Amino acid sequence: MRVLAMLDGTLADPDGLHIRVDDLGLTRGDGIFETILVVDGKPRELGPHLDRLERSARMLELPTPDRAAFERCAQVVIDAWTGPDEMALKIVYTRGPEFGDGTPTGYAMGVPIAEKVLRNRVAGVRAITLDRGFEPSIVASTPWLLLGAKSLSYAVNMAALRWAESHDAEEAIFVATDGSILEGPTSNVVVADGRTLRTPPPALGILRGTTQGALFRAAERAGWATKVEPLRLADLTSADGVFLASSVRKITRVRMVDGRPLPEAAELHAELSALYESEYA
Amino acid sequence: MRVLAMLDGTLADPDGLHIRVDDLGLTRGDGIFETILVVDGKPRELGPHLDRLERSARMLELPTPDRAAFERCAQVVIDAWTGPDEMALKIVYTRGPEFGDGTPTGYAMGVPIAEKVLRNRVAGVRAITLDRGFEPSIVASTPWLLLGAKSLSYAVNMAALRWAESHDAEEAIFVATDGSILEGPTSNVVVADGRTLRTPPPALGILRGTTQGALFRAAERAGWATKVEPLRLADLTSADGVFLASSVRKITRVRMVDGRPLPEAAELHAELSALYESEYA
Known part of the structure; x- marks a missing residue:
């Protein structure tokens, strides 16, 4: 329908x-x-x-x-x-x-x-990191590059997802040339360590996440710390859990990055999902 | 019509x-x-x-x-x-x-x-250079960035032209972060020095120009040398003439780059235009 x-x-x-x-x-x-x-x-x-x-x-x-x-x-x-x-x-x-x-x-x-999205919500996803080709330091001085705008010019985002799907992954995570973690082609990256959630800042030329924002609000109310700060690949591989947040994905677990397994994080996922849902109870 | x-x-x-x-x-x-x-x-x-x-x-x-x-x-x-x-x-x-x-x-x-394009063909254009945000060395290893594809995702190209038009220019010329001249948002850059024409190589992540290609064919037949090689801003400002080539622009003169006047090059422009037209005589 x-x-x-x-x-x-x-x-x-x-x-x-x-x-x-x-x-x-x-x-x-x-x-x-x-x-x-x-x-x-x-x-x-x-x-x-x-x-x-x-x-x-x-x-x-x-x-x-x-x-x-x-x-x-x-x-x-x-x-x-x-x-x-x-x-x-x-x-x-x-x-x-x-x-x-x-x-x-x-x-x-x-x-x-989409069926695929519903499946991934349950099963989690494998992600690969892909160079987004720019240095975050240029963002403020190059407004014509529209970095951080949700425009209809999404051919690159679609190509990145196709690339992931043809390389044993369901999702891509864009990385800046300086190694800063950016965002998924249609999602935001959230990293959990202990009782702290982190996500990269919009000033890097990425979208402000609506679902990530809701999760952070709920988590703050429940006593979690939240940080909006630059992350690097090592922050993903050392985290208790890595998640992709988007409207349709809700809070989807990342099980693997670049072929490297991440912690199973099933309980953490359940807790964060419950927090996110509590915003709409 | x-x-x-x-x-x-x-x-x-x-x-x-x-x-x-x-x-x-x-x-x-x-x-x-x-x-x-x-x-x-x-x-x-x-x-x-x-x-x-x-x-x-x-x-x-x-x-x-x-x-x-x-x-x-x-x-x-x-x-x-x-x-x-x-x-x-x-x-x-x-x-x-x-x-x-x-x-x-x-x-x-x-x-x-468009009327504007016809006017610019005659009067020439003022261009400003705009950082395209990427380093040419990444092009070969990042196919998902679609650099060099003529996709419908042209919001950045349109934003660059709007930026130019709001900054006393009719055209933009994209420059890579390493200073390499790339292309216009919808045109190729051609530089003339003596009897040599130069244009940047597609391997930099830019489009292969169809009009530039026709001009080079005609110029070669008429005894000009042509080179497809990286150019820098200094190559524009020191040239006998700088031109933007595209299907609708044909060979349009650049009269000014970043506020700096270039040689008038009216004769050179007439000669190159005649060469280009000779391909279809």
């Missing part, structure tokens, strides 16, 4: 044709998106997702997204959903047709969580 | 809706393209463009584009064109709908050359 609503709030056929061939989101990857987890009709972290959409829009110099319209449009999809309890709600916002009147394109689409 | 043909060869309304919201070209920038100059009904460098489309497809692990179908589809657009003598013919090829049957999306669209 899939449900589609256009930004004006009208439901539309998800298999239908709704986009022009000159939409700059298509021809130039010139647009942004968010993927929101909806459980039992309740969107998780909708506010932080829409905040991030606005940040991405600023980075791409897109017109400010109409927040109320996206909220309405998301709700239309949620109200029409009769599928599984969990839905991935993708919102997309592009610069619109190149030869149009300048109106951006926007829509929200709900789809079931 | 605009003309659209889908990959099956049927003409379609260029203002119509022909693309699904889950097309991976749109949601992930997961596709490739080429822009071909057509003059008086004759496509220029169609073979090299289709060769490059195939190279890009290999880099993105897309199904091999159906060359005959793209040739046919391009011809349908050309035959239906009743606009100006020159047309920009864009061909697009994506991984297709995420929730589809796996069929890629393909089409060709003819549009007039």
Whole structure:
């Protein structure tokens, strides 16, 4: 089952044709998106997702997204959903047709969580680290590189996942040329040591994690320490547990990095998952 | 005037809706393209463009584009064109709908050359150099970064052009972190010194230029030396002339780099333009 609503709030056929061939989101990857987890009709972290959409829009110099319209449009999809309890709600916002009147394109689409993602939530994943090719020191001075924007130009992220899948892994973890751990192609990295959770800082040119943020809030309330600080490969291999956090993955265990087994961390995983879920109880 | 043909060869309304919201070209920038100059009904460098489309497809692990179908589809657009003598013919090829049957999306669209591009051909352009953020030494070992593929994930290229336009320039020239000159966001850099033309090598992670290639062929026939070798900023500022080559730009003069005037090079520009045109006489 899939449900589609256009930004004006009208439901539309998800298999239908709704986009022009000159939409700059298509021809130039010139647009942004968010993927929101909806459980039992309740969107998780909708506010932080829409905040991030606005940040991405600023980075791409897109017109400010109409927040109320996206909220309405998301709700239309949620109200029409009769599928599984969990839905991935993708919102997309592009610069619109190149030869149009300048109106951006926007829509929200709900789809079931992919089988593969559900399997990985339970079984954990093997990850390989991949050089992302840049030095974090350049991020602040190169805004045109859009590092940290969630743009539609995700061909590299998709290529990294294909690379992982063809090299005995389910996930990739990007690493900067100075060895700093960055993020997954569509997830954030969280490392647990004792009662401390760590994740790399957005200033490295990565996305601010919405799921990671929720986990950290819950963990702080439960007495954990949380740190947003640079991590290196050695921090992954020496950790009590390494996790990939994303809306659809929730908190997924990393069982292996670059062929090297990590601690099983099943109890830790259960504890962190419970913490994350407690945010929505 | 605009003309659209889908990959099956049927003409379609260029203002119509022909693309699904889950097309991976749109949601992930997961596709490739080429822009071909057509003059008086004759496509220029169609073979090299289709060769490059195939190279890009290999880099993105897309199904091999159906060359005959793209040739046919391009011809349908050309035959239906009743606009100006020159047309920009864009061909697009994506991984297709995420929730589809796996069929890629393909089409060709003819549009007039943008006024701005025509003006710049005559007046020349001011360019600014922008750090592209990577070291050329990584290119060979990081295929997942898709450096040198002409993918639809062009948000950075568009951001670079916006950056240039908001900083008293019409064009950007990407530079690697080691100072190597790379390419424009949608053009190749050509430098002239005496009777020698130089352009940076594709191994730096940049596109093989189709227009630059045509110019070099013509120049070689006319007795010029041509070199494909790394260039540095000093090579631009000391040159007899610096040019941006692309299908729609043809051979456009760079009059200024980072606010520094370059030689006027009007005669040189006329000579190189004539050489380029001689390929199609």
